[in-house]
Amino acid sequence: MHRAFSKHLSWIMAAGVAAVIAVAPTRPAFADAAFRRWINDFQSVAANQGVNPSVYKAAFAGVSDPDPDVIAKARFQPEFQDTVWDYLDNRVNEESIAKGQAMRREWKPWLDRIERAYGVDRDILLAIWSMESNYGRILKRDDVMKSIPRSLATLAYADRKRSKFARQQLVAALKIVQAGHVAPSGLTGSWAGAMGHTQFIPTSYRAFAVDMDGDGHPNIWTSVPDALASAANLLKKNGWQTGRTWGYEVFVPSEATAAKYRRANKTIGEWAKLGFRRANGRDFPFASDRANLVLPAGPGGPAFLMTKNFFVLKRYNNADKYALAVGHLADQIGGYGPLFAEWPRGYTPLSVKERYELQKRLSQSGHYDGKIDGKIGSGSKAAIFAYQREEGMAADGNASKALLESLRGD
Incomplete structure (x- = not known):
């Protein structure tokens, strides 16, 4: 979208x-x-x-x-209502990463051809495919189509x-x-x-x-090669830079510096001189590339220097959360690890397997009647709020370890 x-x-x-x-x-x-x-x-x-x-x-x-x-x-x-960590939890997780890596192997010959033709990284295309249709799964759902x-x-x-x-x-x-x-x-x-x-x-x-x-025919409905190549063509025509990343997770020198330069546009070399360092400890490549400082959760969460490709991803969907999720999922499909900094959740999150269990237990207790899919959307949150109020817990709607432990006890 x-x-x-x-x-x-x-x-x-x-x-x-x-x-x-x-x-x-x-x-x-x-x-x-x-x-x-x-x-x-x-x-x-x-x-x-x-x-x-x-x-x-x-x-x-x-x-x-x-x-x-x-x-x-x-x-x-959800791009406008979910917290950034809720949004990413539902889209960048063990399930979406494993499926993306499987699709990477299955469609390798076509991905090779598409990369050569359009210069867009295959993992970015796989991440978009995941975000947009769960690797085509939603196209088989009568309740969605x-x-x-x-x-x-x-x-x-x-x-x-x-x-x-x-x-x-x-x-x-x-x-x-x-x-x-x-x-x-x-x-x-x-x-x-x-x-x-x-x-x-x-x-x-x-x-x-x-x-x-x-x-x-450009058949985006049933031809995976056509659909992925079309996404690559959209990104290319909107300025995708081949061989460049979407952004870097960084450690900032201080909260005051982060506040002062939030959304500022500088070269990577200029950011380095201000004391910004890559979270993985490696050197920045391409010192002359320009980047913006983006703090999706404010000064208390992960920080990023977003390059041009991040803003090209927003041509697909004009939301920071969306572009961040695509970039982060692409990195993990490609074998990189999770973010170094923690999101300021205030609670311990659940794995995908635990979120399935949470929904099942909420359903068994009569609070939830939605799809058991491991995604904590509006229906799941409403069920969580109802359960928390009944149990006298702080009604925050969070799918936390503490909540699951309470349901297990019941």
Whole structure:
């Protein structure tokens, strides 16, 4: 899910309450009729932009009502609500690293070709694949995959003052069908219109998708080579620097220095002269490269000198947490260790195996009815809060060792 979409997350979130009212189940007849009229009216808009009426009708065959799940999901975005350590725990862990290393071996011949063609490090592409679709696993989930025309029409219809993005993406999606790259039935994706293994929105598909496997179609839905090469092409065209890292974890000389230079842009050599050192003890390469000091959790947590490639990753999704997670996961897939500094959590975190156990025990105690997936999202946190309040514990919502020990005791 990349920058063109993430720029619009704020308006989607802001529109949440009004949008829910617009599609509220207490007024289904009114909402459905109005939605059908919107679809009928938008056909002429699409036609004026070159969409064939037969393509439009095929794409909306069987679509008669807005998707309330689209609005519900638009109201919560982890990039903006999770702490940085919660965000990374769910995405950079033993499970995602091991799977990435397995995919590295399985797709090595294609990754070799993609690296040669685009100059983007394979581990970065594997990390994006993990972040965007869990290495393609979500594409098999009926509870996640949705009709792109219905999802985008729902967003465009639900908040008419802010519908430009969704309308633009809808026309682009219909043109993808019209070009013969995917059948209407195959035009599926996330609630916000992101598609395929690497979750391209329709306009980015049209701008960056490539046919790596040579079958005549940029097929990001079922062709892993096409999807990874398309992600590489997006990064390359946005300025990816071959042979350079995304950033360095560093030790800062003092909190005062960190506060003074936070977000400052200097050469690596200038940072070194100020007393900044790599956390792994090695020397900085490329002293003339420029970098920004980024403190994702403030002065009490890990510090990084972020190079240009970090900001290129934000062209994919304009959130520091996202770019950090991609870079950190890529490093670990490639064999590097975890971060040296600890996040200022205030509690002892759980392993992936323990998070599965936590969810199972919360489910057994009647507090949790969501998916047992080891990811501590909004549903898991709500269950944790409820359990902590019942047990008289500090209600902080944290998936901690202390919490799991309490559940084991029960």
